Amino acid sequence: MTSLPQPAPxxxxxxxxxxxxxxxxxxxxxxxxxxxxxGGHSAPLPDHQPYGEEPDxxxxxxxxxxxxxxxxxxxxxNFPRSCLHCENPQCVTVCPTGASYKREEDGIVLVNADICxxxxxxxxxxxxxxxxxxxxxxxMKKCTLCIDRIYNETLPEAEREPACVATCPxxxxxxxxxxxxxxxxxxxxxxxxxxxxxxxxxxxxVNKYLPPRKASIPTKPQEQEGGTGNxxxxxxxxxLSR
Amino acid sequence: xxPASSVLLLTTLxxxxxxxxxWLAVFALCGGLPDSRWFLPVAVVVALAFAGAGLVASMLxxxxxxxxxxxxxxxxxxxxxxxxxxxxxxFPPALGFAALWWFQGPDSAVAIILGLIAGALxxxxxxxxxxxxxxxxxxxxxxxxxxxxxxxxxxxxxxxVLLALLLAAWTGKASMAALVALAAAIIAGxxxxxxxxxxxAQPPLATLASATGLKEYGEVRxxxxxxxxENYVLREMGYRIARKHAAKLRxxxxxxxxxxxxxxxxxxxxxxxxxxxSLVAALFTALGLFTERWLFFAEATHVxxxxxxx
Numbered sequence: 124m125t126s127l128p129q130p131a132p133x134x135x136x137x138x139x140x141x142x143x144x145x146x147x148x149x150x151x152x153x154x155x156x157x158x159x160x161x162g163g164h165s166a167p168l169p170d171h172q173p174y175g176e177e178p179d180x181x182x183x184x185x186x187x188x189x190x191x192x193x194x195x196x197x198x199x200x201n202f203p204r205s206c207l208h209c210e211n212p213q214c215v216t217v218c219p220t221g222a223s224y225k226r227e228e229d230g231i232v233l234v235n236a237d238i239c240x241x242x243x244x245x246x247x248x249x250x251x252x253x254x255x256x257x258x259x260x261x262x263m264k265k266c267t268l269c270i271d272r273i274y275n276e277t278l279p280e281a282e283r284e285p286a287c288v289a290t291c292p293x294x295x296x297x298x299x300x301x302x303x304x305x306x307x308x309x310x311x312x313x314x315x316x317x318x319x320x321x322x323x324x325x326x327x328x329v330n331k332y333l334p335p336r337k338a339s340i341p342t343k344p345q346e347q348e349g350g351t352g353n354x355x356x357x358x359x360x361x362x363l364s365r
Numbered sequence: 366x367x368p369a370s371s372v373l374l375l376t377t378l379x380x381x382x383x384x385x386x387x388w389l390a391v392f393a394l395c396g397g398l399p400d401s402r403w404f405l406p407v408a409v410v411v412a413l414a415f416a417g418a419g420l421v422a423s424m425l426x427x428x429x430x431x432x433x434x435x436x437x438x439x440x441x442x443x444x445x446x447x448x449x450x451x452x453x454x455x456f457p458p459a460l461g462f463a464a465l466w467w468f469q470g471p472d473s474a475v476a477i478i479l480g481l482i483a484g485a486l487x488x489x490x491x492x493x494x495x496x497x498x499x500x501x502x503x504x505x506x507x508x509x510x511x512x513x514x515x516x517x518x519x520x521x522x523x524x525x526v527l528l529a530l531l532l533a534a535w536t537g538k539a540s541m542a543a544l545v546a547l548a549a550a551i552i553a554g555x556x557x558x559x560x561x562x563x564x565x566a567q568p569p570l571a572t573l574a575s576a577t578g579l580k581e582y583g584e585v586r587x588x589x590x591x592x593x594x595e596n597y598v599l600r601e602m603g604y605r606i607a608r609k610h611a612a613k614l615r616x617x618x619x620x621x622x623x624x625x626x627x628x629x630x631x632x633x634x635x636x637x638x639x640x641x642x643s644l645v646a647a648l649f650t651a652l653g654l655f656t657e658r659w660l661f662f663a664e665a666t667h668v669x670x671x672x673x674x675x
Contacts, residue, residue: 199588
């Protein structure tokens with residue numbers, strides 16, 4: 124059913140927090156996501172000409188880099204982009220078959236590939252460009268929040284988190300329940316002022332982004348003009364500067 | 366947005382078909398159709414053939430066309446599903462309209478009632494089609510109050526042109542239908558001009574700064590893209606048309622889709638070679654509305670391409 128479910132009173136609201144302060148833009152989340160999910164719930168994630176002139180394929184994470192601001196306060200920001208598992212996901216309500224749905228119990232937005240007709244309307248309805256079409260299977264694919272990891276009892280408990288979170292070398296990605304005010308993700312959002320992407324469109328994304336910290340650490344210049352204390356080096360500097 | 370020919374055919378052909386069906390019902394009610402047992406059934410079959418061809422074309426857009434029947438299930442939330450349901454339920458009353466007319470003749474009140482029901486359901490289908498586009502919030506050129514009325518107007522206009530052609534072919538004259546087509550061409554053309562004026566003045570939906578949550582840092586500029594080649598999102602949503610071509614194509618649309626058909630409809634109404642005039646008018650309308658629909662897609666921008674600096 125593509126009508127949005129009424130969340131149960133004690134339902135979870137699972138999602139990610141992405142820390143734009145610490146993300147180093149290494150693409151490890153995208154790669155590990157591809158690795159897990161090409162064998163997971165929405166498998167396979169096809170590639171076309173992976174070693175050819177124009178490599179192309181289905182990925183659930185895309186890592187952009189931006190420059191924000193101008194002058195000394197400007198930042199280079201690495202920006203991982205994936206499904207935000209919105210609370211008001213139009214990608215679900217536009218689906219004519221019921222293939223696209225939002226889970227009542229935890230809010231995860233999924234595609235049932237067995238009944239998807241591949242009309243692509245859900246991808247048009249997503250302002251975040253999070254859905255990618257599988258041309259070979261003729262169905263839409265998207266981030267599953269690693270539903271086959273987070274509830275996977277064959278994995279050790281510490282590993283029951285999405286592949287992107289598990290692999291992040293700079294701990295820039297966190298997974299948890301936003302309905303629990305005591306969860307790590309809720310506390311991070313509260314402490315660091317987590318924001319919604321494109322709130323003006325009204326999709327109410329669950330995933331939150333932590334903006335880069337404004338504070339910067341002052342660093343001393345590495346070289347100082349003629350500033351060496353050693354007399355021999357001063358002489359050398361003079362000779363070499365000629 | 367990428368103008369997929371299957372979707373362009375769907376929206377233009379169903380407009381012709383259901384527009385014609387609606388006018389047939391109105392003309393039947395007003396007694397404006399030839400006093401023939403055959404005209405109306407043939408015309409209804411033509412209308413349903415246009416609509417059916419559009420619906421078949423839309424199946425070609427699907428990744429899994431064999432599952433198309435599943436699209437009838439989610440009418441509670443999805444305009445695409447409602448379009449499917451409405452297009453299908455239009456067929457039985459339309460066929461009943463044609464059959465009763467044939468069996469009972471032009472005086473059959475039941476036939477005319479069935480015709481009005483079919484005509485209304487056909488227009489409901491066109492409305493559902495328009496709402497598929499009008500309801501998509503990430504596309505400002507579609508998500509606005511112009512889209513739905515425009516689709517209805519273009520359907521009524523193309524249906525009137527088609528009816529004028531059928532009447533001219535059957536009776537050798539098409540005065541009333543040609544006048545309706547003339548009026549519809551003028552109104553539809555003005556509506557299209559108003560639409561372009563509207564989208565040209567529209568502010569963007571979002572900025573890269575709001576899309577990345579980096580508003581407080583000021584302007585945000587793209588530095589490195591995630592990938593160097595196009596992906597699905599860029600191919601589907603990032604389709605762009607050069608502004609100079611858009612301006613030229615807009616003039617072509619106004620000329621071919623609205624002006625020329627209006628002039629030809631006026632000629633047909635005046636009785637100057639009605640068949641030739643309405644035939645050429647119908648051909649120009651089809652070509653013009655197809656181009657119009659192409660532009661409707663090609664000029665539409667999707668907010669997700671902001672992430673790529675487009």
